[in-house]
Amino acid sequence: MAYQKKRRRVNQCHYGCSIEAALSVIGNKWKGVILFHLLDGTKRFNELRRLIPSVTQRMLTLQLRELEKDLIIKRKVYPQVPPKVEYTLTEFGQSLRPILLSLREWGAKVMNNAHPL
Numbered sequence: 001m002a003y004q005k006k007r008r009r010v011n012q013c014h015y016g017c018s019i020e021a022a023l024s025v026i027g028n029k030w031k032g033v034i035l036f037h038l039l040d041g042t043k044r045f046n047e048l049r050r051l052i053p054s055v056t057q058r059m060l061t062l063q064l065r066e067l068e069k070d071l072i073i074k075r076k077v078y079p080q081v082p083p084k085v086e087y088t089l090t091e092f093g094q095s096l097r098p099i100l101l102s103l104r105e106w107g108a109k110v111m112n113n114a115h116p117l
Helices: 018-026 031-038 045-051 057-069 097-111
Strands: 073-078 084-089
Touching: 018 031, 031 045, 031 057, 031 084, 031 097, 045 057, 045 084, 057 073
Parallel strands: none
Antiparallel strands: 073 084
């Protein structure tokens, strides 16, 4: 069987359910972590790199681009040398705050083995 590249859905009409739609936007290993760090406010690219040391520069760039395309974050480029780029949550992205905080709380329970097996 030939390798098929995974494609993101671009038309919400094709989602099977609302959970699938939500996870297609934030359901990546790094997106939740990026968004969680942006809850505290605007961050520069290198700040995010320091906060998430295990993500590669390429992967961080890709995830930020996807989040920007999905209108979750906005990117502001300052015309200076060296380039200064800042990322911040949009109003729509801020609506993820209670979800991300709940995920953090639930994840802490999982890490403490407080979930039933």
